[in-house]
Amino acid sequence: MLRLAVPSQKEKRAIRNFLRTIKTQKESPAQMDTTDYLMSDPRNRELLLKAIDDVKNGKFIFRDLIEP
DSSP, rough: OOOOOOHHHHHHHHHHHHHHHHHHHSSSSOOOHHHHHHHHHHHHHHHHHHHHHHTTOOOOOOOOOOOO
16 A cells, blocks of 8 residues: 655645545546437437438438538
8 A cells, every 4th residue: 555645734635636536537437429429319310320321322412501
């Protein structure tokens, strides 16, 4: 076990809070990928998969940007 001598209470609190933050970040689940998030809703998943199929099958329209 590693022991660290910290002279003041203020420094002890700062180190303790820092270590708690690190522990919390390590324990929290990994953030969900954007694609996974969008696919997690059944209706959204259906629409996204249909859009992917449409693009694969050439069912899309090219549009020019509207210049202001």
